[in-house]
Amino acid sequence: MIVNQNVSKVYKMGEIDLRVIKNLNLTIEYGEFVAIVGPSGSGKSTVLNLIGCLDKPTEGKIFIDETDITKLDTTALANFRGENIGFIFQSFNLIPVLSVYENIEYPLIMIQNLPQDERHKRIMKLLEDVDMLDQKEKFPDQLSGGQRQRVAIARALVTNPKIVFADEPTANLDTKTSNQIITLMRNIQREFNTTFIFATHDEKIVNEVDRIITLVDGEIVGDKKVAS
């Protein structure tokens, strides 16, 4: 379970304090398929970065299970992130000099004690899950946008994270490919009870999630469960 208690984030812009997240109180259960929506600049990416251990709040506590991640130092935070959290970005962020297989393998650097045959098995299973087995030797620039995002999804999942954060994962994809990617993430959530937290403007994602959290000016103005 993820619990945010009175979380605020202030950016210093010269003399001015910019309070972009204000007293956020938010609980997300494992296995939820949830979207954070709101106008541009409302703080969606900032919330994802805070819960995703990429940034620290100015005030408040963020618990992931029993761990208050705001108390961790930079190294501990990076380790915690590597073991528990996966990320999917709108620009895919694959490493151009690594093959599809190697891109998916990359986050396993964090898991030192995983035997080589187990690593290989995990990667092959994910390649199959995202339907990229026959493309595993290719490099990112030889793939379509949808294929790149499927690789990025496999990479986000290879460490068996409890939580996956997806920041506008369909922004660079056409409608048909977006729908395929959303279905793929939904199937993964259902099969493995993986938590997916999206920051998005995409109606196709908003129509698929079970819960919609609306941010305006760094505050939650709506939080509703929806039947899917």
Ligand SMILES: Nc1ncnc2c1ncn2[C@@H]1O[C@H](COP(=O)(O)OP(=O)(O)OP(=O)(O)O)[C@@H](O)[C@H]1O
């Ligand atoms: N590093 C930073 N320094 C200063 N201000 C920042 C920084 N990062 C974000 N902001 C500001 O914080 C506010 C929230 O930004 P954020 O990117 O979280 O919004 P968003 O809802 O994700 O927007 P979008 O939908 O356009 O991606 C914005 O006003 C932005 O300008």
